[in-house]
Amino acid sequence: MLTVTNLNQYYGGSHILRDLSFEVxxxxxxxxxxxxxxxxxxxxxxxxxLVPAATGNIQLGGQDITKAASYNRVRAGIGYVPQGREIFPxxxxxxxxxxxxxxxxASSQVPVRIFEMFPVLKQxxxxxxxxxxxxxxxxxxxxxxxxxxPKLLILDxxxxxxxxxIIKDIERAIRALAETGEMAILLVEQYYDFARSLADxxxxxxxxxxxxxxxxxxxxxxxxxxxxxx
Numbered sequence: 001m002l003t004v005t006n007l008n009q010y011y012g013g014s015h016i017l018r019d020l021s022f023e024v025x026x027x028x029x030x031x032x033x034x035x036x037x038x039x040x041x042x043x044x045x046x047x048x049x050l051v052p053a054a055t056g057n058i059q060l061g062g063q064d065i066t067k068a069a070s071y072n073r074v075r076a077g078i079g080y081v082p083q084g085r086e087i088f089p090x091x092x093x094x095x096x097x098x099x100x101x102x103x104x105x106a107s108s109q110v111p112v113r114i115f116e117m118f119p120v121l122k123q124x125x126x127x128x129x130x131x132x133x134x135x136x137x138x139x140x141x142x143x144x145x146x147x148x149x150p151k152l153l154i155l156d157x158x159x160x161x162x163x164x165x166i167i168k169d170i171e172r173a174i175r176a177l178a179e180t181g182e183m184a185i186l187l188v189e190q191y192y193d194f195a196r197s198l199a200d201x202x203x204x205x206x207x208x209x210x211x212x213x214x215x216x217x218x219x220x221x222x223x224x225x226x227x228x229x230x
Contacts, residue, residue: 004023005058006019009208025184031195032205039208040156040205053067079154081145087129104147110143114146134162134163149182151184153183196224200215
């Protein structure tokens with residue numbers, strides 16, 4: 001679904017992303033791991049068009065989106081859950097979810113499966129987003145990204161600052177989404193156990209490069225946890 005080829009990115013004179021090439025297949029969870037400052041969030045911003053790619057190519061389902069505007073990437077089928085959630089705190093849960101439908105026809109409805117995955121959102125439809133707990137806001141952010149029915153779901157550290165019970169709910173939701181075979185999932189995470197439990201494939205970044213990759217089943221054998229802690 002997502003194919004990245006020879007992607008480079010710079011901030012001033014600093015070479016942040018170094019010739020990255022990888023794929024995110026349909027119906028699978030690909031986890032991207034790395035310590036703070038290795039370029040993970042810069043990569044996601046480049047994938048979303050928030051910063052332009054210096055060189056390289058980004059394709060979504062065979063369509064070249066390297067130079068596409070962010071809103072056209074969303075129209076093409078990317079759902080993005082940013083680090084820190086970034087919901088609209090003064091809008092209600094219902095209004096936040098409807099914002100996720102901005103690229104769809106006016107008659108579009110929020111998919112029922114979002115409320116099946118996260119029942120608390122149904123219960124709090126009229127509550128303002130800023131009044132929710134951190135975990136509930138994360139569920140709302142994921143629901144908003146899922147509302148338009150993306151082909152690729154990108155999640156940037158969804159466990160950050162979230163209580164363990166809701167981490168389990170998010171884990172179940174991500175697994176269920178992958179099992180439908182309807183979308184590819186790119187999960188950026190520092191919490192190794194969470195990433196390991198979901199990964200069909202993994203990518204490990206260091207200093208803007210992918211230094212290790214493989215199947216999720218091989219993460220322990222490939223000493224990914226140890227490389228993260230070095």
